[in-house]
Amino acid sequence: MNDTPTYDDLKAEAAARWRLTQQQRDARIAAQQAAIAQMPDVLAAPARNTPLPPVLTTPDMTCPTCTNVHFVVLRYGCVNGVRDKMDLACQQCGEVRTWNWTEGAWVN
Amino acid sequence: MGELKPILLADFSGGENTVASPHLLKPNQSQQVVNMLLDEHGSLRVRDGTLIQGVSAPRPDRPIVKIYDLNLVGGTTKPLAIQLGTSGNNTLWIHNTNPWTSIGDFSSIYRTPDVLTFTNLAILANGPTEVLKSSDGTAATGLVALTGAPNAAHIAVHLGFLWAGNTAAATTATTGPSSISMSDLSNPNSWPGANQTFVSKDDGQSIQALSQYTIAESGISPTATIIIWKDFSGYEATGVLGAASFSLQKIKSDMGCVAPRTVQFVSGFGIIRLTHRGFALYDGVNDTLISEEERPRIFGRDQYTGLDWPNISRSMATQCANPPLYICACPISGGNGSLQRVFVFDLVRRSWTVCTYDVDLATLQLTLNPGQLPAVLFGDYSEGYVRRSFAGDLTDDSTAITWSILTRAVSGGGGFDRLYWRRLLVKFFGVTVTTPITVTFFYGPTSPVGSKTLTVIIPTINNLTSFLGWGLDPWGTSAWGSATMTAITDTDLEFPIGSVANNVTILLTGSGSGKIRGMELHVRQKALTRSTVVNA
Numbered sequence: 001m002n003d004t005p006t007y008d009d010l011k012a013e014a015a016a017r018w019r020l021t022q023q024q025r026d027a028r029i030a031a032q033q034a035a036i037a038q039m040p041d042v043l044a045a046p047a048r049n050t051p052l053p054p055v056l057t058t059p060d061m062t063c064p065t066c067t068n069v070h071f072v073v074l075r076y077g078c079v080n081g082v083r084d085k086m087d088l089a090c091q092q093c094g095e096v097r098t099w100n101w102t103e104g105a106w107v108n
Numbered sequence: 109m110g111e112l113k114p115i116l117l118a119d120f121s122g123g124e125n126t127v128a129s130p131h132l133l134k135p136n137q138s139q140q141v142v143n144m145l146l147d148e149h150g151s152l153r154v155r156d157g158t159l160i161q162g163v164s165a166p167r168p169d170r171p172i173v174k175i176y177d178l179n180l181v182g183g184t185t186k187p188l189a190i191q192l193g194t195s196g197n198n199t200l201w202i203h204n205t206n207p208w209t210s211i212g213d214f215s216s217i218y219r220t221p222d223v224l225t226f227t228n229l230a231i232l233a234n235g236p237t238e239v240l241k242s243s244d245g246t247a248a249t250g251l252v253a254l255t256g257a258p259n260a261a262h263i264a265v266h267l268g269f270l271w272a273g274n275t276a277a278a279t280t281a282t283t284g285p286s287s288i289s290m291s292d293l294s295n296p297n298s299w300p301g302a303n304q305t306f307v308s309k310d311d312g313q314s315i316q317a318l319s320q321y322t323i324a325e326s327g328i329s330p331t332a333t334i335i336i337w338k339d340f341s342g343y344e345a346t347g348v349l350g351a352a353s354f355s356l357q358k359i360k361s362d363m364g365c366v367a368p369r370t371v372q373f374v375s376g377f378g379i380i381r382l383t384h385r386g387f388a389l390y391d392g393v394n395d396t397l398i399s400e401e402e403r404p405r406i407f408g409r410d411q412y413t414g415l416d417w418p419n420i421s422r423s424m425a426t427q428c429a430n431p432p433l434y435i436c437a438c439p440i441s442g443g444n445g446s447l448q449r450v451f452v453f454d455l456v457r458r459s460w461t462v463c464t465y466d467v468d469l470a471t472l473q474l475t476l477n478p479g480q481l482p483a484v485l486f487g488d489y490s491e492g493y494v495r496r497s498f499a500g501d502l503t504d505d506s507t508a509i510t511w512s513i514l515t516r517a518v519s520g521g522g523g524f525d526r527l528y529w530r531r532l533l534v535k536f537f538g539v540t541v542t543t544p545i546t547v548t549f550f551y552g553p554t555s556p557v558g559s560k561t562l563t564v565i566i567p568t569i570n571n572l573t574s575f576l577g578w579g580l581d582p583w584g585t586s587a588w589g590s591a592t593m594t595a596i597t598d599t600d601l602e603f604p605i606g607s608v609a610n611n612v613t614i615l616l617t618g619s620g621s622g623k624i625r626g627m628e629l630h631v632r633q634k635a636l637t638r639s640t641v642v643n644a
Binding site for chain 1: 354356
């Protein structure tokens with residue numbers, strides 16, 4: 001009666017298109033993640049709950065409460081492989097604060 | 109004199125196309141299709157009606173801006189609704205009690221609140237000026253502010269963490285319209301400082317929505333990304349905040365999202381939302397504009413009123429499983445701010461139709477309750493009811509549904525050769541007897557007698573009770589002679605035309621439920637000559 005595809009044809013076409021785009025998407029994300037994993041800040045990322053020697057930090061990074069310079073890294077966050085923020089616990093007073101690498105300052 | 113020949117319009121699966129010339133529409137497209145769905149392949153079905161659920165809100169004049177079913181561990185469901193503050197702030201209700209039960213008032217007025225389930229609680233985002241709150245669905249507990257949580261306009265659960273976006277109207281060191289924050293794992297009351305970053309900080313846009321590749325608003329996403337939509341851009345975040353592997357990549361598109369609650373992930377298709385260029389579909393690779401056929405209804409042109417762009421953020425979308433549809437309700441220019449035009453996108457056919465409702469709407473929501481079919485619920489703008497829709501109801505709460513279809517300009521060949529148009533036959537299915545069907549023929553080219561209107565009543569059919577045959581059973585599954593059908597509801601109506609014209613456009617209108625399965629025009633070729641219209 002007409003040449004238009006059937007509903008099943010359209011469903012199969014949509015499913016095939018979806019499979020293809022998801023494969024492409026997965027490949028793109030995997031390539032991104034592989035590249036990010038090789039970024040210097042990512043390679044240098046300390047493991048969680050690791051004591052951070054002060055010589056590896058900026059001279060400004062002192063605890064605003066007790067002026068101690070020894071911290072434990074609770075979280076170390078990067079965005080696209082570049083260090084962004086980290087949560088540090090002061091080894092002396094135990095205060096937890098967030099350091100902003102971009103600003104070079106405490107966030108709170 | 110030659111014999112009459114048929115011109116068949118039996119496939120409407122292309123939906124409506126309001127942007128192309130009526131002469132250039134595809135054979136399966138129509139100029140307008142209102143209050144009909146492309147359900148049965150090829151035919152048009154009158155859209156589902158609505159049915160009021162429960163009683164009206166105590167203050168029916170307040171728009172219901174969010175409906176959400178909180179499914180608790182143990183199987184209890186708390187049907188929640190948020191009403192917009194008019195003389196006070198937004199209010200959270202349980203809407204299946206009589207009267208509705210107030211859980212508590214928010215501390216601000218916000219038109220597009222967001223709700224999801226996390227750690228057996230409803231998490232409520234009431235805008236960037238109010239801290240995230242939780243509710244266990246009881247009035248006794250009320251609304252509880254989350255400890256250490258940011259304000260948020262948008263929330264999502266992703267990889268077991270609660271994410272918040274657009275956390276303040278102005279940018280500070282840790283919040284702002286471009287800020288995203290993330291809670292601790294499975295703990296909405298712990299928000300570490302490192303779990304925050306900005307998405308293109310202060311670029312003149314704000315975060316409009318967070319969306320994932322998962323249909324439910326809670327749970328683990330099949331792919332570890334969350335999409336962050338800003339006004340004119342989109343970003344795909346991989347991993348979690350506060351980790352070295354987190355990445356944030358801009359989507360290759362100039363489209364973002366202008367209406368936060370129009371974002372819907374549709375499994376097998378991608379993420380659809382309303383952008384400044386119309387509706388767009390992001391499938392993880394390509395971001396494609398899908399609403400070109402509806403551009404006049406979106407932006408306004410010729411006889412079409414566009415959408416109310418100053419209030420476009422009020423638009424709400426949902427989806428329907430049967431048939432698979434993306435449904436988006438939008439305010440229209442010159443309207444009262446309610447959602448008066450409902451765009452319906454058939455995902456498989458990639459075709460549009462449009463629906464209207466007599467009642468003004470304020471929200472749409474797909475509710476997903478264990479052990480039940482998904483249900484689409486509407487929230488009223490000014491009558492205070494929650495209504496069910498897309499559930500097979502035949503009327504809008506006892507009011508017949510008015511529908512119409514305006515076909516393409518039908519011609520014999522190129523649109524310039526004259527034909528004698530004898531009659532139109534229309535095949536209906538399931539239309540109630542005595543329903544009046546009105547057809548208006550518009551002849552081309554324009555002439556002093558440019559149209560003709562006829563009304564025909566669907567005749568009463570003598571039902572054939574329990575006749576014998578194969579009926580609807582698959583051939584071979586029952587012996588011939590089984591009682592299979594109790595009624596014949598297929599009806600062919602004739603509309604005489606009796607005109608000579610180059611082309612004819614048909615406006616078919618009616619009310620009530622049913623299907624249109626096809627139209628057939630009977631025509632005779634006339635000698636080729638100058639373009640003229642001669643009416644009988």
